[in-house]
Amino acid sequence: MSRSLNLAVIPGDGIGQEVVAQGLKVLSAVLPQDVKLETKEYDLGAKRWHRTGETLPDAELESLKQHDAILLGAIGDPSVPSGVLERGLLLKLRFAFDHYVNLRPSKLFPNTATPLAGRPDIDFVVVREGTEGPYTGNGGSLRTGTPAEVATEVSVNTAYGVERVVRDAFERAKARPRKKLTLVHKNNVLVYAGHMWKNIFDRVGQEYPEVTTDYLHVDAATIFFVTQPERFDVIVTDNLFGDILTDLAAAVTGGIGLAASGNVNPTGAFPSMFEPVHGSAPDIAGQGKADPTATILSVALLLRHLGHETEAVRIEDAVAADLAERDGGTARTTDEIGDALAVRVAG
Amino acid sequence: MSRSLNLAVIPGDGIGQEVVAQGLKVLSAVLPQDVKLETKEYDLGAKRWHRTGETLPDAELESLKQHDAILLGAIGDPSVPSGVLERGLLLKLRFAFDHYVNLRPSKLFPNTATPLAGRPDIDFVVVREGTEGPYTGNGGSLRTGTPAEVATEVSVNTAYGVERVVRDAFERAKARPRKKLTLVHKNNVLVYAGHMWKNIFDRVGQEYPEVTTDYLHVDAATIFFVTQPERFDVIVTDNLFGDILTDLAAAVTGGIGLAASGNVNPTGAFPSMFEPVHGSAPDIAGQGKADPTATILSVALLLRHLGHETEAVRIEDAVAADLAERDGGTARTTDEIGDALAVRVAG
Numbered sequence: 001m002s003r004s005l006n007l008a009v010i011p012g013d014g015i016g017q018e019v020v021a022q023g024l025k026v027l028s029a030v031l032p033q034d035v036k037l038e039t040k041e042y043d044l045g046a047k048r049w050h051r052t053g054e055t056l057p058d059a060e061l062e063s064l065k066q067h068d069a070i071l072l073g074a075i076g077d078p079s080v081p082s083g084v085l086e087r088g089l090l091l092k093l094r095f096a097f098d099h100y101v102n103l104r105p106s107k108l109f110p111n112t113a114t115p116l117a118g119r120p121d122i123d124f125v126v127v128r129e130g131t132e133g134p135y136t137g138n139g140g141s142l143r144t145g146t147p148a149e150v151a152t153e154v155s156v157n158t159a160y161g162v163e164r165v166v167r168d169a170f171e172r173a174k175a176r177p178r179k180k181l182t183l184v185h186k187n188n189v190l191v192y193a194g195h196m197w198k199n200i201f202d203r204v205g206q207e208y209p210e211v212t213t214d215y216l217h218v219d220a221a222t223i224f225f226v227t228q229p230e231r232f233d234v235i236v237t238d239n240l241f242g243d244i245l246t247d248l249a250a251a252v253t254g255g256i257g258l259a260a261s262g263n264v265n266p267t268g269a270f271p272s273m274f275e276p277v278h279g280s281a282p283d284i285a286g287q288g289k290a291d292p293t294a295t296i297l298s299v300a301l302l303l304r305h306l307g308h309e310t311e312a313v314r315i316e317d318a319v320a321a322d323l324a325e326r327d328g329g330t331a332r333t334t335d336e337i338g339d340a341l342a343v344r345v346a347g
Numbered sequence: 348m349s350r351s352l353n354l355a356v357i358p359g360d361g362i363g364q365e366v367v368a369q370g371l372k373v374l375s376a377v378l379p380q381d382v383k384l385e386t387k388e389y390d391l392g393a394k395r396w397h398r399t400g401e402t403l404p405d406a407e408l409e410s411l412k413q414h415d416a417i418l419l420g421a422i423g424d425p426s427v428p429s430g431v432l433e434r435g436l437l438l439k440l441r442f443a444f445d446h447y448v449n450l451r452p453s454k455l456f457p458n459t460a461t462p463l464a465g466r467p468d469i470d471f472v473v474v475r476e477g478t479e480g481p482y483t484g485n486g487g488s489l490r491t492g493t494p495a496e497v498a499t500e501v502s503v504n505t506a507y508g509v510e511r512v513v514r515d516a517f518e519r520a521k522a523r524p525r526k527k528l529t530l531v532h533k534n535n536v537l538v539y540a541g542h543m544w545k546n547i548f549d550r551v552g553q554e555y556p557e558v559t560t561d562y563l564h565v566d567a568a569t570i571f572f573v574t575q576p577e578r579f580d581v582i583v584t585d586n587l588f589g590d591i592l593t594d595l596a597a598a599v600t601g602g603i604g605l606a607a608s609g610n611v612n613p614t615g616a617f618p619s620m621f622e623p624v625h626g627s628a629p630d631i632a633g634q635g636k637a638d639p640t641a642t643i644l645s646v647a648l649l650l651r652h653l654g655h656e657t658e659a660v661r662i663e664d665a666v667a668a669d670l671a672e673r674d675g676g677t678a679r680t681t682d683e684i685g686d687a688l689a690v691r692v693a694g
């Protein structure tokens with residue numbers, strides 16, 4: 001456990017600024033006195049792009065590499081054409097820093113609103129592959145804009161990439177009480193990638209006899225997310241299916257305002273990046289209405305990744321206690337929620 | 348409206364046999380006396396494959412073309428490797444008969460179980476593209492089974508294919524009271540296909556000023572399916588996103604036992620095919636436990652497609668009335684539900 005934490009901060013757009021401020025507040029409050037926190041803010045996102053046309057210059061990419069971890073708020077604004085910041089900044093970071101484990105825990109905390117009747121017991125984590133699949137940017141468009149246009153998207157999957165994320169998921173499943181791992185894919189239609197995923201999953205699984213395994217097609221998985229979410233413990237899946245499933249998971253566990261995520265490079269070769277699953281929500285930006293809890297829970301994932309397990313748990317316990325006391329009365333501001341959590345983790 | 352109906356029937360595997368029998372029972376009961384119903388059964392599916400190694404021989408494909416429509420039960424069995432029957436039979440039919448409109452209505456009938464608290468008002472239809480996208484079978488595997496394997500899946504999208512399904516969806520939206528059409532894609536990541544879909548959607552939309560339009564990323568759409576499903580009227584989307592969304596839609600509207608679908612060729616160049624969204628459910632096959640309602644609602648879609656609107660409505664009304672009276676008491680058998688609906692539509 002390092003006694004200094006050299007953090008890159010990318011507040012980004014919209015509510016990104018506000019929620020990151022609360023994340024840092026709670027981080028400062030929870031860190032032991034002797035851990036020196038240094039932060040450097042990076043001005044990246046929609047405003048920067050409008051001003052300079054840049055999404056992520058090489059110099060900044062190099063500089064980001066020097067940090068222990070990255071905390072990101074949210075990226076995106078309707079004024080920027082769809083895809084520019086996603087591909088040029090967010091995904092560029094995930095790919096450049098080889099964030100092959102996109103970690104997304106879903107837990108239904110007591111007293112939080114779920115659209116599901118009967119409040120099932122939900123506590124699972126999705127290990128979403130982060131560097132392959134349909135997210136590679138492979139593909140193209142021929143005769144663009146004409147009636148004869150052909151557009152392709154190529155999902156690229158390698159045994160190297162699949163095995164490392166599957167192995168990571170088995171390790172996580174092994175460390176949890178229920179020790180269950182579900183592979184989600186669509187191997188009855190996407191037979192090339194799907195069979196490779198399934199074969200590797202089965203082979204690696206032989207090294208983990210204590211882990212119970214299951215396979216579901218992605219369409220069936222969405223059904224179980226709403227009818228029987230308690231059946232899941234750890235899920236491993238491809239980049240696009242993971243994107244879809246984790247938004248649905250967030251929706252059934254109290255909403256996107258609580259969903260944390262980590263873009264993790266488990267080898268430590270590059271800094272890992274932690275961000276809420278939600279977007280920049282420009283419609284409520286600057287009004288103190290955003291719930292910073294997802295960012296604060298992302299800070300917990302960040303601390304755990306860097307070996308500060310005690311502090312991670314302290315944040316998660318504080319969030320659980322805070323949510324348990326939310327009475328649905330007057331809504332608190334972004335700042336008030338951050339303050340309340342900072343007090344709890346320090347106390 | 349033709350005064351004869353020459354129907355191909357593919358009962359298929361597992362519960363397929365049982366539910367199709369009820370579909371035909373209700374069809375016979377609802378058809379006007381002067382419409383002559385002729386059916387021809389095709390022995391296709393897992394048993395046939397085990398016996399002969401065939402999935403869909405050319406001769407049978409040719410023969411199927413001679414019918415006015417196809418009624419299919421369910422295809423698939425765990426004893427057949429994943430993908431063999433899906434690609435070799437189900438998808439082969441959809442592609443060979445150019446079923447570019449995969450029509451999947453979702454309606455929350457009164458008195459049916461939904462996992463959603465608060466029973467939102469759900470009544471939308473998904474127009475899923477059926478002949479392109481990641482379902483084309485393009486792609487491959489290099490160095491299969493080795494640590495150096497690379498597997499690709501290519502999503503192929505053409506302006507031709509996208510425009511015709513988008514146009515069909517606008518027509519359907521225009522004909523409905525709320526006149527709203529939502530495009531679902533992922534154009535911030537899948538920029539080639541996504542931008543083509545969005546551009547065509549916007550261009551065609553100009554011809555339909557009375558239709559309100561909306562765009563959602565697929566991940567966000569899944570959130571709204573559980574938090575705000577009443578916002579949807581007609582949805583148009585690609586083949587894979589449509590697969591995922593319609594299973595989720597079925598789950599929130601009373602389960603996969605009620606979800607009907609049509610694989611439609613609107614030009615009439617080839618017969619359209621109607622089938623429940625559910626699979627062959629081998630675990631409950633042969634026990635009279637399967638709910639045939641999804642198949643019977645698929646028969647309604649079939650009748651509507653062939654111009655028998657009155658009869659289609661009569662089936663849908665019968666199902667609504669039947670569901671309203673289901674009291675959660677003793678479960679009825681497959682046969683009993685079919686009988687009850689046959690009586691209602693005849694009466």
Ligand SMILES: CC(C)[C@H](C(=O)O)[C@@H](O)C(=O)O
Pocket residue numbers: 086090091243277535536566
């Ligand atoms: C913004 C977008 C590129 C991103 C993704 O698709 O991964 C987001 O939806 C997420 O889940 O982090």
Ligand SMILES: CC(C)[C@H](C(=O)O)[C@@H](O)C(=O)O
Pocket residue numbers: 188189219433437438590624
């Ligand atoms: C069985 C499978 C090939 C099929 C699909 O993916 O289209 C099914 O899930 C469906 O939705 O009809």
